[in-house]
Amino acid sequence: MPDTPDWQNSTFLKEVERRSGTPVSACFQCHKCSTGCPIGPDSDLLSSQVMRMIHLGQENSVLESQAIWLCASCEACTTRCPMQIDIAAVMDSLRMMAVEAKVDLPNARGEQFNRSFLQSVRRNGRVFELGMMVAYKLRSRDFFTDAEKTGQMLAKGKLSLLPKKSGSAKEVADVFRRAGEEEKKR
Amino acid sequence: MKYAFFPGCSLESTGWDFERSTRAVCQALGIELVDIPDWVCCGSTPAHTTNASLSVALPVMNLQKAKSMGLPVLTACASCYSRLRTANHTVLNDPEERSRAERVTGKPYDGRVEVRHLLDVLVNDLGVDAVRAKVRRPLKNVKVACYYGCLLTRPPNIVAFDDAEHPSSMDQLLTAIGAEAVEWPFKTECCGASLSITRSEIVNRLSHRLLSMARQAGADCLAVACPLCESNLDLRQADATKAHGAIPETPVLYITQLVGLALGLSNKDVGLEALTISPEPLLAGIGRDL
Ligand code: SF4
Numbered sequence: 001m002p003d004t005p006d007w008q009n010s011t012f013l014k015e016v017e018r019r020s021g022t023p024v025s026a027c028f029q030c031h032k033c034s035t036g037c038p039i040g041p042d043s044d045l046l047s048s049q050v051m052r053m054i055h056l057g058q059e060n061s062v063l064e065s066q067a068i069w070l071c072a073s074c075e076a077c078t079t080r081c082p083m084q085i086d087i088a089a090v091m092d093s094l095r096m097m098a099v100e101a102k103v104d105l106p107n108a109r110g111e112q113f114n115r116s117f118l119q120s121v122r123r124n125g126r127v128f129e130l131g132m133m134v135a136y137k138l139r140s141r142d143f144f145t146d147a148e149k150t151g152q153m154l155a156k157g158k159l160s161l162l163p164k165k166s167g168s169a170k171e172v173a174d175v176f177r178r179a180g181e182e183e184k185k186r
Numbered sequence: 187m188k189y190a191f192f193p194g195c196s197l198e199s200t201g202w203d204f205e206r207s208t209r210a211v212c213q214a215l216g217i218e219l220v221d222i223p224d225w226v227c228c229g230s231t232p233a234h235t236t237n238a239s240l241s242v243a244l245p246v247m248n249l250q251k252a253k254s255m256g257l258p259v260l261t262a263c264a265s266c267y268s269r270l271r272t273a274n275h276t277v278l279n280d281p282e283e284r285s286r287a288e289r290v291t292g293k294p295y296d297g298r299v300e301v302r303h304l305l306d307v308l309v310n311d312l313g314v315d316a317v318r319a320k321v322r323r324p325l326k327n328v329k330v331a332c333y334y335g336c337l338l339t340r341p342p343n344i345v346a347f348d349d350a351e352h353p354s355s356m357d358q359l360l361t362a363i364g365a366e367a368v369e370w371p372f373k374t375e376c377c378g379a380s381l382s383i384t385r386s387e388i389v390n391r392l393s394h395r396l397l398s399m400a401r402q403a404g405a406d407c408l409a410v411a412c413p414l415c416e417s418n419l420d421l422r423q424a425d426a427t428k429a430h431g432a433i434p435e436t437p438v439l440y441i442t443q444l445v446g447l448a449l450g451l452s453n454k455d456v457g458l459e460a461l462t463i464s465p466e467p468l469l470a471g472i473g474r475d476l
């Protein structure tokens with residue numbers, strides 16, 4: 001990664017670059033990333049705007065944005081950026097930083113889904129979809145969306161009623177614990 | 187041809203028809219799949235957006251198991267494929283992350299177990315000529331839009347078996363089984379992935395865009411290689427058209443379901459009953475029924 005110029009307010013910029021391992025400072029605002037971003041029309045910030053706000057040290061506006069949670073990790077921006085900035089990795093880092101900073105999430109569903117999914121993996125070594133969905137619904141209190149889909153999926157054998165535990169579930173739980181410890185040291 | 191098979195969580199549940207048709211097609215084509223014993227979840231998007239160490243360690247656990255089998259890994263799910271390849275890339279190129287992954291999993295790993303997607307293996311290892319030679323019921327009159335989605339071709343420094351913006355391997359495969367692969371511009375546009383759970387209205391918009399473009403391009407069905415793409419386009423199709431305007435019902439099938447039908451496998455062998463939008467019109471066109 002090239003050296004970052006020592007801009008004013010660059011603590012946030014440097015922290016994002018360190019966490020994501022990608023040169024955010026190299027962004028020259030061509031907006032190519034935003035042009036191809038599938039969630040652009042639904043988002044409060046475009047990815048190129050996120051990059052610029054990081055340059056300007058606008059930590060709160062970035063960490064409190066919807067944009068970082070709406071990102072679908074489709075990698076279109078990363079693939080197309082002429083400066084080889086891994087924008088999708090920046091979005092990942094920003095989500096982690098938002099959770100660590102305990103900011104008020106504008107829409108906590110993304111984070112609630114992540115927690116429900118990972119809790120299921122931690123317990124079973126694999127995702128138990130029905131259990132994960134129940135946990136997510138309880139967290140988000142979003143009971144009505146897709147209620148009828150669950151019935152359709154059960155009828156098609158797409159959801160099992162019991163978890164299919166991996167034989168390595170215990171090792172997975174240990175890996176979760178150690179990965180949590182490693183993250184604290186970063 | 188023998189591979190260590192990584193099914194992944196979706197193929198055990200929402201995408202069971204992808205698993206069944208993958209196994210059936212591989213068997214019919216002489217590709218031997220040996221399941222990775224006690225495989226674990228790859229962590230998918232929730233891991234890489236939550237905990238970087240975990241997002242490498244979970245795939246690495248599977249790659250360590252595959253290493254002791256001495257076989258390259260084959261997976262059918264585009265998302266698992268991306269996570270396994272990304273973990274290899276990280277371990278190979280970042281010594282610090284490698285030792286972190288080894289500490290977290292408690293075992294050594296050098297990042298060198300080969301990871302292949304089923305489509306890559308069918309087109310580049312087996313070859314479309316070998317597939318064509320086994321076709322018994324060519325999919326004549328089937329016009330299909332090949333939908334690669336995001337993660338089969340992106341980012342190209344990590345996956346790289348096809349062009350990132352204009353891939354053609356699926357088109358070649360489906361042409362070899364007698365179908366007509368239509369030209370269309372949204373081969374690699376995103377369907378919204380797991381936003382289906384948290385923000386389904388966005389997925390409805392994106393799915394509608396994909397389906398209507400496929401129809402405009404003259405396709406009467408879509409082919410996919412990812413369980414999330416399948417459910418966003420098939421299970422959610424009625425919601426998408428309700429929200430954004432009517433389109434004729436468009437069946438969305440896994441590549442392995444289409445290949446399986448052409449190889450003469452039964453509807454059950456390829457799990458057609460799992461589809462929400464009925465593939466009946468498509469079957470009628472090739473002289474079969476549901
Ligand atoms: S594509 Fe790259 S250089 Fe262009 S605006 Fe986006 S991040 Fe900046």
Ligand code: SF4
Nearest residue numbers: 037071072074075077
């Ligand atoms: S990875 Fe995220 S930010 Fe980048 S194009 Fe896709 S949805 Fe947009």
